[in-house]
Amino acid sequence: MRIKVNPNRMMLIRLRRRLELARRGHRLLKNKQEKLMQNFFSLVRETTELRGRVERSLMETSVHYLDARAATGRHELEDALELTSKAGELSVELRHEMNVTSPEFSFAVPPGDPAYRLSGATSAELDAAYRMLMESFPALLDLVGRENALFRMAEELEKTRRRVNALEYVLLPDLAAAIRSIEDKLGEQERSNQIRLMKIKDMVRGRNEAV
Numbered sequence: 001m002r003i004k005v006n007p008n009r010m011m012l013i014r015l016r017r018r019l020e021l022a023r024r025g026h027r028l029l030k031n032k033q034e035k036l037m038q039n040f041f042s043l044v045r046e047t048t049e050l051r052g053r054v055e056r057s058l059m060e061t062s063v064h065y066l067d068a069r070a071a072t073g074r075h076e077l078e079d080a081l082e083l084t085s086k087a088g089e090l091s092v093e094l095r096h097e098m099n100v101t102s103p104e105f106s107f108a109v110p111p112g113d114p115a116y117r118l119s120g121a122t123s124a125e126l127d128a129a130y131r132m133l134m135e136s137f138p139a140l141l142d143l144v145g146r147e148n149a150l151f152r153m154a155e156e157l158e159k160t161r162r163r164v165n166a167l168e169y170v171l172l173p174d175l176a177a178a179i180r181s182i183e184d185k186l187g188e189q190e191r192s193n194q195i196r197l198m199k200i201k202d203m204v205r206g207r208n209e210a211v
Contacts, residue, residue, distance in 0.1 A: 005178055007185035015182065019175040026167040033160045036098060040153050047146045054143050057136035061129050068125035077126070095149075100156045102149035105141040109134060 005011045069077050088109040095102050 005182065007182045009186065012179065012182045012186065015175055015179050019172070019179060022167055022171055022175060026164065026172065029160055029164045029167065032098060033157070033164055036100075036153060036157050036160060039098070040150070040157060043146060043150055043153065047143065047150060050139060050143050050146065054136060054139050057132060057139065061132040061136065064125045064129035064132060068123040068129055071123040071125060098156070100149070100152050102145065102152050104145045107137060107141055109137075 005015065088107050091106045091108070093104045093106070095104055
């Protein structure tokens with residue numbers, strides 16, 4: 001027993017209330033831990049599938065870009081991409097769930113022609129690469145937000161696990177042991193008082209009989 005207390009009835013009542021409160025907190029944290037685990041593994045599956053789609057899309061984009069580079073030439077391609085005419089806007093919205101704050105990203109690009117200088121030297125493969133990149137960009141941002149949420153959820157899971165273990169293996173056993181110790185000592189005191197009273201009664205009875 002690590003909790004040092006005075007063995008009296010007032011302390012016993014306080015410890016019993018504290019034990020009940022700790023048990024309720026332990027149940028709530030356990031439920032939170034289980035819910036976090038469910039959400040975590042669900043998000044892992046979704047993120048893994050999304051990552052696969054994003055990687056395949058970026059690979060196809062890279063193929064079109066390399067084809068455009070082979071057909072156009074490196075310097076001509078760099079000249080075409082040198083002058084950009086578009087500027088997108090990145091927005092971040094924070095999402096709060098079960099004490100986990102994670103960002104959700106969105107990126108808006110104005111519609112229109114590709115964001116590079118049109119030139120007769122460019123290839124249709126470059127248009128395809130640009131189009132595929134723009135189409136896959138929202139999914140890429142979604143992937144970034146989900147992976148960020150996974151890291152933060154893992155941190156919250158570890159923090160919750162430590163709290164559950166501290167309650168389950170330290171505080172709850174210590175409180176229970178302290179309560180048992182006080183109950184035992186109060187029981188000993190009660191038995192001692194009863195024995196003392198019995199002796200006093202015997203003494204009084206003996207004196208009355210002697211008279």
